[in-house]
Amino acid sequence: MATARKAANSDAAQPNLPFAFRKYTAEQLRDVLHKMYLIRRFEEGAEDAYMRGLIHGTMHLSIGQEASAMGICMPLTDQDQITSTHRGHGHCIAKGADVKRMFAEFFGKTTGYCKGRGGSMHIADVTKGNLGANGIVAGGIPIAVGAALAAKKLKNGKVAVSFFGDGANNEGAFHEALNMAAVWRLPVIFVCENNGYGMSTSTERSTAVKNIADRASAYAMPGVIVDGNNFSEVAEAAEAAVERARAGEGPTLIESKTYRYRGHSKSDRNRYRTKEEIEDWMTNRDPIALFEAELKEFGIIDDAGIEAVREAVKKEIADGIEFAKDSPSPEIRDLENYVYTEVA
Amino acid sequence: MDVAVRELSYAQAIQEAMAIAMEQDERVFLMGEDIGVYGGAFQVTGDLVERFGSERVMDTPISELGGAGVAVGAALTGMRPIFEFQFSDFATLAMEQIVNQAAKMRFMLGGEVSVPVVMRFPAGSGTGAAAQHSQSLEAWLGHVPGLKVIQPATPHDVKGMLLAAVADPDPVMIFEHKLLYKMKGPVPEGHYTVPIGKADIRRQGRDLTIVATSIMVHKALEAAAALQAEGIDIEVIDLRTVRPMDKQTIIDSVKKTSRLLCVYEAVKTLGIGAEVSAAVAESDAFDYLDAPIVRLGGAEIPIPYNPDLEKATVPQVPDIIAAARDLAKGKR
Ligand SMILES: Cc1ncc(C[n+]2csc(CCOP(=O)(O)OP(=O)(O)O)c2C)c(N)n1
Numbered sequence: 318m319a320t321a322r323k324a325a326n327s328d329a330a331q332p333n334l335p336f337a338f339r340k341y342t343a344e345q346l347r348d349v350l351h352k353m354y355l356i357r358r359f360e361e362g363a364e365d366a367y368m369r370g371l372i373h374g375t376m377h378l379s380i381g382q383e384a385s386a387m388g389i390c391m392p393l394t395d396q397d398q399i400t401s402t403h404r405g406h407g408h409c410i411a412k413g414a415d416v417k418r419m420f421a422e423f424f425g426k427t428t429g430y431c432k433g434r435g436g437s438m439h440i441a442d443v444t445k446g447n448l449g450a451n452g453i454v455a456g457g458i459p460i461a462v463g464a465a466l467a468a469k470k471l472k473n474g475k476v477a478v479s480f481f482g483d484g485a486n487n488e489g490a491f492h493e494a495l496n497m498a499a500v501w502r503l504p505v506i507f508v509c510e511n512n513g514y515g516m517s518t519s520t521e522r523s524t525a526v527k528n529i530a531d532r533a534s535a536y537a538m539p540g541v542i543v544d545g546n547n548f549s550e551v552a553e554a555a556e557a558a559v560e561r562a563r564a565g566e567g568p569t570l571i572e573s574k575t576y577r578y579r580g581h582s583k584s585d586r587n588r589y590r591t592k593e594e595i596e597d598w599m600t601n602r603d604p605i606a607l608f609e610a611e612l613k614e615f616g617i618i619d620d621a622g623i624e625a626v627r628e629a630v631k632k633e634i635a636d637g638i639e640f641a642k643d644s645p646s647p648e649i650r651d652l653e654n655y656v657y658t659e660v661a
Numbered sequence: 662m663d664v665a666v667r668e669l670s671y672a673q674a675i676q677e678a679m680a681i682a683m684e685q686d687e688r689v690f691l692m693g694e695d696i697g698v699y700g701g702a703f704q705v706t707g708d709l710v711e712r713f714g715s716e717r718v719m720d721t722p723i724s725e726l727g728g729a730g731v732a733v734g735a736a737l738t739g740m741r742p743i744f745e746f747q748f749s750d751f752a753t754l755a756m757e758q759i760v761n762q763a764a765k766m767r768f769m770l771g772g773e774v775s776v777p778v779v780m781r782f783p784a785g786s787g788t789g790a791a792a793q794h795s796q797s798l799e800a801w802l803g804h805v806p807g808l809k810v811i812q813p814a815t816p817h818d819v820k821g822m823l824l825a826a827v828a829d830p831d832p833v834m835i836f837e838h839k840l841l842y843k844m845k846g847p848v849p850e851g852h853y854t855v856p857i858g859k860a861d862i863r864r865q866g867r868d869l870t871i872v873a874t875s876i877m878v879h880k881a882l883e884a885a886a887a888l889q890a891e892g893i894d895i896e897v898i899d900l901r902t903v904r905p906m907d908k909q910t911i912i913d914s915v916k917k918t919s920r921l922l923c924v925y926e927a928v929k930t931l932g933i934g935a936e937v938s939a940a941v942a943e944s945d946a947f948d949y950l951d952a953p954i955v956r957l958g959g960a961e962i963p964i965p966y967n968p969d970l971e972k973a974t975v976p977q978v979p980d981i982i983a984a985a986r987d988l989a990k991g992k993r
């Protein structure tokens with residue numbers, strides 16, 4: 318294909334290409350596909366391990382929302398920080414986490430990111446700037462504002478991103494945090510992944526405004542709506558927001574409209590939505606399928622290349638699960654570790 | 662009158678109590694997150710929305726502070742709301758309305774008003790839900806004058822105490838251990854109440870008193886049954902109410918047994934065990950003690966995710982057996 322080596326061309330050369338295909342190299346784009354598959358297969362693997370009784374507790378899967386996590390993390394460096402949610406596996410992988418250590422955490426092992434203390438709902442990778450998933454809806458939003466405040470005071474150029482769901486926009490913490498971020502012009506990006514529901518409650522039933530992005534005007538910041546299942550659209554909005562934040566112009570609220578395929582958690586009977594609705598999203602708007610089609614259309618990858626990505630991911634997942642199984646469990650005598658900072 | 666008694670689960674007993682309360686009193690309604698078509702995170706409200714409609718089984722947005730406050734305001738002005746927190750941990754988001762408003766309103770206004778709100782809190786560990794979904798915060802609320810705080814341990818008691826709570830003119834906080842929801846037990850049909858503020862002697866014994874709360878009542882009974890074989894005769898008191906605490910039942914029991922063991926899941930220090938111990942230490946039962954009082958509570962840590970660590974964090978039956986055996990032998 319003629320366009321195969323032309324990705325990352327300038328705007329002038331390829332005016333009709335979607336943003337991501339102008340901005341990123343072919344290698345970067347193939348890596349995005351790789352990570353989107355990694356997120357999906359990680360979650361399928363975790364779900365399977367849960368069903369087989371290898372993992373306890375509960376988990377919240379972001380299958381169907383992979384493009385959103387990947388698009389937002391594109392402009393971020395390892396120094397930039399994110400706060401995530403109960404539905405945080407995708408954010409964690411998009412920010413660069415190793416699935417081995419994620420599986421180990423799910424299996425409650427000492428090699429896990431939280432040494433087996435946190436599990437799915439608290440998955441984090443602070444070395445890559447992921448300050449953690451959160452069991453409290455909206456709990457991470459003010460924390461991201463705090464990270465942005467610290468970055469401003471320390472003048473280290475970092476930006477902070479807070480991921481949260483549509484349901485979180487009705488917590489006081491959301492409103493208080495957005496206001497402070499705007500008043501203090503902090504380098505923070507609020508990313509609402511609107512998947513239509515907070516557990517069983519649709520945004521129509523829970524939220525007075527039509528779009529979560531409409532909330533932005535109350536806090537005098539830009540409110541941007543993107544198709545969360547379109548990687549390029551998400552990345553474009555993220556790049557602009559990060560640029561604005563780094564330039565000292567303050568926060569942005571991005572509403573990424575997407576959909577979760579699975580139930581809210583492992584105890585969901587899906588009685589609040591129809592099978593048709595779920596199937597429509599899965600067959601017509603799947604973020605990986607859409608991205609793959611674009612990659613092929615613009616000559617970045619062919620079927621054999623896609624197959625190779627899938628195989629590589631499959632192996633990573635299998636290795637991750639093996640690593641987790643083989644890892645040691647915490648000792649009961651260490652029960653009281655990590656409550657306070659150990660002073661040497 | 663013949664009252665039929667069936668086996669119901671703890672969750673079904675709560676649901677039945679709420680249905681009876683709504684049938685009998687137009688002012689009663691339910692509020693909470695995902696309590697409608699979802700049926701509640703623990704299926705406690707179940708299909709009530711189909712019977713009573715979404716005006717009386719109201720899904721709230723994810724807004725604990727506001728939601729609790731709306732319930733307080735409605736209670737203040739003539740309604741009888743029952744507010745469900747999806748997890749007791751989220752009480753921390755609503756502390757302002759619970760502690761500053763609901764608890765103090767009547768006092769601050771010189772007795773001119775009352776706040777007949779009921780709040781339900783699914784609590785406790787054992788589900789692998791980790792540090793922010795497994796806490797036992799009943800002692801927090803028990804510290805606040807103006808609130809009543811209960812911890813029913815059986816399907817029978819939770820139905821009767823919930824109906825007593827709905828009838829109560831003051832705010833009542835119900836802590837329901839999540840592991841109890843599926844536990845079955847005999848529950849009479851129809852309306853009945855179990856008094857708030859009265860402990861229950863669940864097992865008579867001579868050698869040692871165990872005061873336990875919530876799920877620990879069942880663990881204590883199991884331990885007592887096991888120790889009977891060793892000739893240790895244990896009295897088990899189900900505290901049932903944290904505030905106001907039934908100190909007299911504890912004092913009377915300790916006067917008989919001369920030994921006291923408190924068992925509760927919440928973090929051990931500054932908790933219910935301290936208050937139970939003080940009740941004895943400050944009373945004439947103190948002179949009857951033949952051994953120091955022993956408390957078994959949760960470790961001084963947040964609840965960990967790893968299942969073995971999680972179990973090790975809170976008292977288990979073997980821990981109770983060991984502690985009771987030592988105490989009975991006067992080893993402690
Ligand atoms: C403060 C708080 N309230 C309620 C919950 C229970 N809960 C966990 S996730 C969730 C729904 C969140 O919806 P949304 O923000 O849209 O995120 P999504 O699950 O759709 O990704 C609820 C109600 C919680 N964890 N924390």
Ligand SMILES: [Mg+2]
Nearest residue numbers: 482483514515
């Ligand atoms: Mg949502």
